[in-house]
Amino acid sequence: MNHECDTRQRIVDGARDLIHGRSYHDVGVAEICARAGVRKGSFYHFFPSKQELSLAVIDEMRVGIAAGVLSPALAPDLAPMQRLDRFVDKLYDFQRLAASASGHLSGCPFGNLALELATSDEVIRQRLQSVFADIESRFASVLEEAVAAGDIDEIDTAATARAMLAYIEGILLMAKTANDPELIRQLGHALTGIRIHPRDG
Amino acid sequence: MNHECDTRQRIVDGARDLIHGRSYHDVGVAEICARAGVRKGSFYHFFPSKQELSLAVIDEMRVGIAAGVLSPALAPDLAPMQRLDRFVDKLYDFQRLAASASGHLSGCPFGNLALELATSDEVIRQRLQSVFADIESRFASVLEEAVAAGDIDEIDTAATARAMLAYIEGILLMAKTANDPELIRQLGHALTGIRIHPRDG
Numbered sequence: 001m002n003h004e005c006d007t008r009q010r011i012v013d014g015a016r017d018l019i020h021g022r023s024y025h026d027v028g029v030a031e032i033c034a035r036a037g038v039r040k041g042s043f044y045h046f047f048p049s050k051q052e053l054s055l056a057v058i059d060e061m062r063v064g065i066a067a068g069v070l071s072p073a074l075a076p077d078l079a080p081m082q083r084l085d086r087f088v089d090k091l092y093d094f095q096r097l098a099a100s101a102s103g104h105l106s107g108c109p110f111g112n113l114a115l116e117l118a119t120s121d122e123v124i125r126q127r128l129q130s131v132f133a134d135i136e137s138r139f140a141s142v143l144e145e146a147v148a149a150g151d152i153d154e155i156d157t158a159a160t161a162r163a164m165l166a167y168i169e170g171i172l173l174m175a176k177t178a179n180d181p182e183l184i185r186q187l188g189h190a191l192t193g194i195r196i197h198p199r200d201g
Numbered sequence: 202m203n204h205e206c207d208t209r210q211r212i213v214d215g216a217r218d219l220i221h222g223r224s225y226h227d228v229g230v231a232e233i234c235a236r237a238g239v240r241k242g243s244f245y246h247f248f249p250s251k252q253e254l255s256l257a258v259i260d261e262m263r264v265g266i267a268a269g270v271l272s273p274a275l276a277p278d279l280a281p282m283q284r285l286d287r288f289v290d291k292l293y294d295f296q297r298l299a300a301s302a303s304g305h306l307s308g309c310p311f312g313n314l315a316l317e318l319a320t321s322d323e324v325i326r327q328r329l330q331s332v333f334a335d336i337e338s339r340f341a342s343v344l345e346e347a348v349a350a351g352d353i354d355e356i357d358t359a360a361t362a363r364a365m366l367a368y369i370e371g372i373l374l375m376a377k378t379a380n381d382p383e384l385i386r387q388l389g390h391a392l393t394g395i396r397i398h399p400r401d402g
Binding site: 024102117190 | 222223224225226227303305306307308312313315316317318319320321326329330333360361363364366367368369370371372374375377378379380384387388390391394395396397
């Protein structure tokens with residue numbers, strides 16, 4: 001990695017950690033620069049605005065979570081519905097470890113940004129919506145497999161996938177509010193029971 | 202209402218609307234004062250810190266939502282599980298109207314503050330947790346009635362109530378991200394199917 005790439009990466013990584021640990025508006029450019037060890041001029045060379053930095057942070061996390069959580073959790077070595085349970089287990093492990101390191105359960109970085117920014121930044125809102133659409137689409141594929149295998153009855157797989165993602169976001173919200181990762185396990189048991197039938201939509 | 206009370210109330214109402222429309226850190230004291238038509242000195246007379254203002258805003262919304270949404274939705278004129286469906290209907294109506302007025306679906310004011318502040322403000326985190334505990338307890342009473350009436354099988358009512366609140370928070374998060382109130386209706390159908398059984402906990 002050349003020097004230019006490395007500087008940009010340090011800014012994105014620093015911003016990701018600070019924003020995920022607190023919030024978008026609570027973290028300023030000066031603090032991000034200090035964390036990354038770069039000067040403000042250098043920051044603005046890579047990111048003309050905090051919005052552009054945020055989009056880079058979202059894209060970075062999207063790739064990281066797909067590779068680190070979604071793909072291993074949903075890999076086809078288990079029956080479809082068991083993969084969704086494994087996804088909950090991985091969320092629990094990740095949040096528990098991160099919370100025990102920092103003292104605070106930080107929850108879903110996409111959900112955090114969505115609730116803070118969706119009403120005030122249309123570009124970030126749309127980017128987050130596309131992240132959620134990707135996750136829904138992965139869940140929907142798993143559900144389609146489960147239906148095809150006869151493991152579950154006919155459902156509206158797209159709507160059920162969205163409902164499952166909503167439930168996961170809600171679980172992470174409650175766990176963050178309680179600062180207690182055990183809620184992820186307790187509530188996660190109900191994930192695979194969620195169903196939306198075609199007539200409901 | 203005397204002048205002092207009226208001034209305090211205008212500050213709380215202004216802060217509530219601004220913060221719910223955007224976010225806690227995106228709204229400053231100067232803007233709240235301008236909205237309320239008060240001077241900064243007057244603001245700090247009532248609220249020595251933004252944290253104290255936020256607690257007053259949370260308490261105000263807690264009373265408002267209990268009286269305006271929870272109590273009418275969960276009133277015993279319907280069978281227990283139908284009350285939960287009515288709660289979803291009321292959320293939908295409220296968010297749809299508010300979104301059509303402002304152009305943005307603002308979601309749950311408690312969930313918004315929780316994701317923005319839970320890791321950085323312990324006092325606000327605990328206050329929000331107690332708001333959620335109240336709502337869970339109301340849901341749990343409805344579920345206990347449903348079990349007693351034989352409408353649903355034996356469940357862990359406290360854990361199921363928490364799971365239902367998590368699901369509602371997640372639905373509002375997804376609806377806010379999509380800026381689309383119809384998601385509340387689409388996903389809300391699955392609310393009363395959520396179950397956590399004693400062995401799951």
